[in-house]
Amino acid sequence: MPPGRPTIRSRQVAGELRRLRKQAGFTTGEVGARLGLSQAKVSRVETGSSGLRLGDVQAMLGLYRVPEPRQAEILDLVRRAAEPGWLQVHGRGLPEQWQTLIDWESKAVALRVLHAHLVPDLLQTADYARAAIRGTAPEPPGDAELDVKVGARLARQGILSREHPPALHVLIGEQALRIPVGGPAIAAAQLRHLAEVIRRPHVEIRVVPDAVGAHPGLDGAFLLMDFEQGRALVHTEHRSRSLFLDDEESVLTHRRVWQRVDGIALSAAASAEMISALAEAPGVGVGSG
Known part of the structure; x- marks a missing residue:
């Protein structure tokens, strides 16, 4: 090349x-x-x-x-170095794209995650991750496969505990906080975990309230990674494949989506209050409140 x-x-x-x-x-x-x-x-x-x-x-x-x-x-x-983007097909067991994703996340100085329907992988508890993986799979995975996938998901979270972690900015839909993934007890524990993580100086979590109606974030979750050197990178994941994009048009499009959703999200303080209130509410995760 x-x-x-x-x-x-x-x-x-x-x-x-x-x-x-x-x-x-x-x-x-x-x-x-x-x-x-x-x-x-x-x-x-x-x-x-x-x-x-x-x-x-x-x-x-x-x-x-x-x-x-x-x-x-x-x-x-x-x-194939000159080809744009990078498509990876998921296999059973430990998906290869997770190691690639861990490599890129470890190099980033800032991570921007948008997810309207679920708590993002980087913030999930083990129980929530297990329930989310099992519940969203087209076919229920076996225990061994599930253990590997949960372990890989939690391994990604190691970057948040580094001496110099990347700045993590999260936009999460209110719906994601209310869906009782794994049942009320697991959902409440997940919310309490978010309430703890949000106190870290390098983590910002902002909630997009249901009342705003339709917005670009509903069209699909993504991760936008910025680096000290080199172009930004977008990662999106679907049922059977994940895609890494670094062409200018794709990065700009996802950055615009982020900016639009960022503009309608609650403030960090108001988001923290909502998360804490939902975590302590009776029957957390049930209904729309």
Whole structure:
């Protein structure tokens, strides 16, 4: 791939090459000396600021003794680096897209999540996640599969406990707070968890009241990730596939949706009051209040 604006695939390869180099115990200077490249060239490849050349990547993977199956996966990404977006089909067990999503979330400086109907994954309790995964699946998953998916969902939440976590901005529909996912007890525990999380300095949760009527957020949940360097990235998930988008039009469209919904949401203080009130209300999660 020639130099230019890095795509999601080239950015993913760049990050993986950096991780593999460190895992193998090499410095960028040592890699350059062994492969006949300048240290600056190796650094540019690892930051995504230099175009990916198949031969260079292949040589690096060989030097790092990467297993052949993994080499094939990475080289396929290089060949397709110029393609826009990234579609991943969900399999059974641990979905591959979750690891990709964890990788990108860990690099972000700001995460913006919009969900009108459910509490977003990054804020779910284990019981709520289990009930949500089981309840929304077209076919009830087995216990082992369910355990893996719940574990993967909770693993994503680790970024919120880092020393320097990304700023998390959440727009959540009032309906999501009232649906008794898992029953009243689990729903109440989930609301109490939100009431605790909202106190963290890097977390903002704002509720979109049902009274506003139709709004763009009803058309689908999404996650918008901003980075210190490189283009923003949008992630959307559906029943059988997830999609990563980094083209300017898609990012701009989702940012506009966010801005419109942000403009009609309750303030952070009013949202915190609603969440706390619902958490303590008798029969929480039942009906529309």
